[in-house]
Amino acid sequence: xxxxxxxxxxxxxxxxxxxxxxxxxxxxxxxxxxxxxxxxxxxxxxxxxxxxxxxxxxxxxxxxxxxxxxxxxxxxxxxxxxxxxxxxxxxxxxxxxxxxxxxxxxxxxxxxxxxxxxxxxxxxxxxxxxxxxxxxxxxxxxxxxxxxxxxxxxxxxxxxxxxxxxxxxxxxxxxxxxxxxxxxxxxxxxxxxxxxxxxxxxxxxxxxxxxxxxxxxxxxxxxxxxxxxxxxxxxxxxxxxxxxxxxxxxxxxxxxxxxxxxxxxxxxxxxxxxxxxxxxxxxxxxxxxxxxxxxxxxxxxxxxxxx
Numbered sequence: 001x002x003x004x005x006x007x008x009x010x011x012x013x014x015x016x017x018x019x020x021x022x023x024x025x026x027x028x029x030x031x032x033x034x035x036x037x038x039x040x041x042x043x044x045x046x047x048x049x050x051x052x053x054x055x056x057x058x059x060x061x062x063x064x065x066x067x068x069x070x071x072x073x074x075x076x077x078x079x080x081x082x083x084x085x086x087x088x089x090x091x092x093x094x095x096x097x098x099x100x101x102x103x104x105x106x107x108x109x110x111x112x113x114x115x116x117x118x119x120x121x122x123x124x125x126x127x128x129x130x131x132x133x134x135x136x137x138x139x140x141x142x143x144x145x146x147x148x149x150x151x152x153x154x155x156x157x158x159x160x161x162x163x164x165x166x167x168x169x170x171x172x173x174x175x176x177x178x179x180x181x182x183x184x185x186x187x188x189x190x191x192x193x194x195x196x197x198x199x200x201x202x203x204x205x206x207x208x209x210x211x212x213x214x215x216x217x218x219x220x221x222x223x224x225x226x227x228x229x230x231x232x233x234x235x236x237x238x239x240x241x242x243x244x245x246x247x248x249x250x251x252x253x254x255x256x257x258x259x260x261x262x263x264x265x266x267x268x269x270x271x272x273x274x275x276x277x278x279x280x281x282x283x284x285x286x287x288x289x290x291x292x293x294x295x296x297x298x299x300x301x302x303x304x305x306x307x
Contacts, residue, residue: 018237025230026250030102030257032222037097037262039215043203049094050192050199051207051216053087056224057185057192059217063225064181071178071186079183082171083190089164091195092157099154101264103255107277108158110251111137112165114281129280136276139269184228251278 039048071079096105114133175183199207206212251274258264266274 018234021230022234025227025234026253028222028230029227030250030254031261032219032224032227033097033102033254034257034261035215036094036219036223037102039212039219040098042212043199043206045094045098046091046195046201047199047203047207048216048219049091050196050203051212052094052219052223053090053188053195054192054199055213055216055220057188059220059225060181060185060188064179064185066179066182066185069179069182075175075178076186078171078175079178079186080190082168082175082183083187084194085164085167085171086187087191087194089161089168090191091198092161092164096154096157096161098157099151100158101255101266101270102258102262103251103264103266103274104150104270105154105158105161106254107251107274108137108155109161109165110277110281111159112162113169114277115162116166116169125283129283132276132283133280136273136280139273139276188224249278 036048036052039051043051093105093109096108111133114129172187175187207216255264255266255271255274259266
């Protein structure tokens with residue numbers, strides 16, 4: 001009798017599971033990154049990045065066991081490039097967090113995928129999104145009294161992370177036809193090869209302290225393993241357009257996590273800048289998705305006419 005009454009209620013919640021997974025992934029990433037920043041006084045930004053990437057690689061290797069798949073030398077070169085830019089993206093992002101708030105670092109870094117989306121911009125509306133994003137970024141530059149507290153070096157590291165995020169998308173698309181689990185595991189392993197030496201040089205034997213390793217595992221799970229797994233659940237059922245719009249909330253969620261967990265209060269101007277970047281991102285997702293649908297319809301019409 002318990003099953004007959006409770007099961008229909010549970011089944012009614014099933015359509016919401018992908019969206020709950022999407023929200024959970026966004027929250028987990030922001031919370032994990034906020035927690036990682038608390039390790040900076042002990043391990044430093046490079047040491048923390050090494051812990052996150054290195055332990056994530058070990059977890060992903062154990063779960064997905066990529067050695068069960070066969071790859072050619074060309075495949076491995078592509079995976080190596082994908083993993084290298086992943087590692088450099090993480091390293092630069094953690095270096096930026098050393099001196100600027102999490103929400104602002106995410107907003108600056110988010111211009112990487114935004115730039116990729118707008119690279120082939122042709123319509124006037126696309127350039128509107130570029131201008132909005134540029135206006136938001138201009139508010140973050142430490143050239144006016146309202147945001148003079150922002151460290152230019154930290155902003156530069158976040159900008160470098162944005163460049164590597166753009167390259168991560170480009171190289172990631174080139175290896176997207178491989179099994180996803182094996183691809184992420186091998187990519188993260190290459191990222192660890194790139195990042196761990198920096199952490200070993202700066203933090204040394206401190207990284208092997210049992211307490212720090214335990215916290216590093218939590219960071220790796222919250223910042224990598226759990227968000228990636230939840231994203232895979234979400235992407236199976238949620239349209240890419242909806243997914244892209246939701247992910248655009250990352251800078252705001254990161255800013256709130258930084259405020260609540262790290263005490264990183266932002267000014268009104270900085271919140272306005274984050275809102276501008278998010279608006280540009282949402283607008284880009286909506287307009288490019290609509291155009292792709294039109295292109296598919298046009299192609300289908302041509303094919304039908306040719307037949």
